[in-house]
Amino acid sequence: MAGIYIHIPYCRQKCNYCNFFSIVSKRTLPEMITAICREAEIRSKENNAAIETIYLGGGTPSLIDDHLLIRLLDTIKHNYQVLPEAEITLEANPDDINPANLEHWKAAGINRLSIGIQSFRHEDLKYLNRVHSAEQAYKCITLAREYGFPDLTIDLIYGIPTLNHTDWKQNLEIFADLNLPHLSAYALTVEPRTPLHLMIEKGQAKPVEEKHSSEQFEILIDFLEQRGYLHYEISNFSLPGKFAKHNLSYWKGIAYYGFGPSAHSFNINRRQWNVSSVSEYLKHINEGILPYESEDLTLEERYNEYVMTGLRTMWGCQITEIEEKFGFTFRDYFTAQSRKWLDRLLMKENNGNYLLTKEGKLLADGIASDLFYV
DSSP states (O other): OEEEEEEEOBOSSOOTTOOSSOBSOOTTHHHHHHHHHHHHHHHTTSOOOOEEEEEEEESOGGGSOHHHHHHHHHHHHHHSOEEEEEEEEEEEOGGGOOHHHHHHHHHHTOOEEEEEEEOSSHHHHHHHTOSSOHHHHHHHHHHHHHTTOOOEEEEEEEOOTTOOHHHHHHHHHHHHHHTOSEEEEEEOOOOTTSHHHHHHHTTSSOOOOHHHHHHHHHHHHHHHHHTTOEEEETTEEESTTOOOHHHHHHHTTOOEEEESTTOEEEOSSEEEEEOSOHHHHHHHHHTTOOOEEEEEOOHHHHHHHHHHHHHTBTTOEEHHHHHHHHOHHHHHHHHHHHHHHHHTTSEEEETTEEEEOHHHHTTHHHHHHHHSOO
């Protein structure tokens, strides 16, 4: 099995906190779809694994005209063994969700929407420089359901300086009242050289405080677990059986193709990534050249990646799996390095399965890096 990720690097407006590769002009969008189709055709000979997930991310894939979207997905289905029950997700902004688009998306084969809500509050959306309104954030979900999209997930951001704990709980209450099957929730991070970073440096925006974010992360965990949601990955919660299948491929080390500028691919032993430039990507693809760099992963790198992704999930790291995949040396190293975290109650162990505790989830990256083999 494998997944496909397609990067659509176009946005109507750039969010001030975003450091994903994207541009605002849509001028080259039709040419880009042609190029992505060409890349998919060229790379279809890499292997013949069945495709169980397709994910259109960005950028803002909901900006694609319906005929271009149909062409793109038809190209994928023609060149790859896409399973009939494959999960096909489109990232969409609330301001793009309208009856016409919803009908086009359904006709194209989209069966899951990931909606970038970020907050149901005007103050937060203004701070983040989002295009949509608080009213659109709420109404688009009802509309998507009316047009046959029950499989929805939304993104929410916590740690926003304009978002106090009471307001954060209110955002979560709205999510719960909507009875959505899945939520991705992310701490607001200030990435270098983003507009938000520059605004904070100049005193034009309130700074992001780590303590504020940590407290809202704990509120998030308690709130959703009390309502029956599984905290199955650090940033993701779902009702039982409603996991994001595509994202599970990242966390469980399943192979995936990445098409489009800046998209990454992974096939267990090798990772590759396309050039992060629209003009260079288009130029090379038009010349029949795949514009990527790659690296073969060492045993140590594969072990480190297993630890990093495994600890982020509710399935954790299994000691027998470490032994089978990487050998006795890595098994013994992992158990020895884990002792201090077990003693501090930031990890727990059950029948050889190592998991982060609630408190440990706040330090997930630091704990994982301490367990890396260097």
